[in-house]
Amino acid sequence: MRLAVSAVSVVAGALCASAVAGQTRPDFSGRWTTQPDPAAAPPARDSAAQGARGARGGGRGGPVGDMGSGWGSTITIAQDAGRLTVEYMYFVRGDMQPPLRFIHALDGSETKNTVMMGRGVQVQTARTAWRGDTLVITTMHTFPHPETGQPAQSEVIRALSLESASSLVVETTRAGVLGGPASTTRTVYRKL
Helix, strand or coil: CHHHHHHHHHHHHHHHHHHHHHCCCCCCCEEEEECCCCCCCCCCCCHHHHHHHHHHHCCCCCCCCCCCCCCCCEEEEEECCCEEEEEECCCCHHHCCCCEEEEEECCCCCEEEEEEECCEEEEEEEEEEEECCEEEEEEEEEEECCCCCCEEEEEEEEEEEEEECCEEEEEEEECCCCCCCCEEEEEEEEEC
16 A cells, blocks of 8 residues: 555656646747826826926836836847847937847846947846746846946846736846945836
């Protein structure tokens, strides 16, 4: 009897292990956009104020004061077995700049993305890790310390998960920079 129970336990364990190994990771591919929360923005007094508020809110996140995911209000994600690519427009059409593109290796290896912004080239170093069905991207931003000129770093962690096939959640945690407080935002994108 004891041998039969042990054999059943081994077979059940093997079936569970093969089921876990056969699971696929979520696919975040698609074109996604945020839907602004009307309750988060103060009411406009006239249509000119409404247009100005929309311009201030820009395409870079949620309402004024909310940095959102940091990826903009409309993003395009491409994913294959080895990498995840996030692309979004940062500049306006008149700037004649291509969209920003960030490529992340899904095996956890280090990736470097270079962005030309403001006063020169910025290099962002990132690693990914799966936590269940959530993809966590940890990015280190290197910048010159404003007082010393020495290299300083800031960490941004984005956790991507699907609430449904048409709802992407990006929780973004920014470490405190130069003694400032850390912050966390939650941005919900809807599939276009």
